Amino acid sequence: MTEVLLLNATYEPLCVVAARRAVVLVLAGTADLVVADPGRVVRSAQLEVPVPLVIRLRAFVRVPYRTRSVVTRRGVLRRDGFGCAYCSDRKAATVDHVVPRSRGGPNTWENVVACCAPCNSRKGDRLLHELGWRLRFTPAAPLATRRIVLGVAAVDPEWERWLTLDSTLAPAV
16 A cells, blocks of 8 residues: 555644555544545445545644754665765765764764765765865755655655645645
8 A cells, every 4th residue: 555644633744654544544533535546445345435645634733843853874865865975876875974973973964975885985984075075965954844754765746735835824625
C-alpha cells in the first residue's frame, strides 16, 4: 500500500502514515478524507473505501515541536539529493562533516553533507581549504514542513499543497 499525509485539524502537516492506518482512521471517524487516490479502493464484504492520499484529523492535536530537527544520515542524504557535495559526479553513500568532529566541528545540518566514499576517504579529517576543495552548495537545515517527509521514499505531488502552505491558512477544499 501507499503512504498518506496526515494533517492536523488546522491543515498543518503532522506526519506520514501507512494507507492501511489512514483507512482505519477514516472508518473510525477520527479523520476525514481530503484527497483520494483516483481509481483505487479498499474493499470489504459490505463497503468500498477510496484509498486516501491526504487525510485530516477531526480534532486538533497539540504537538510539541522541536525548534530544529535531529540530523540523521537518511535526512542528510535526502536533503542533498543523494549526490556528493564535493565531486558532484558520484552518488553519495555516506555523510561527512565539513569541519571534522576531531577538530571541533558540530553535528549540525550546516556542517554535515552527503558524500561519496572516495571523497570521504580522501578528505579524512582535513578542512576544505587544506585540500583546495569547495562545496557545491551551502548546507542548511530542512524547512519545518519538509522534516515530516524526510524518511519517505517519494513525495506525492498531491502533498505539495500542504507542505508549502503557511500553517495559519487552511486550503479551500
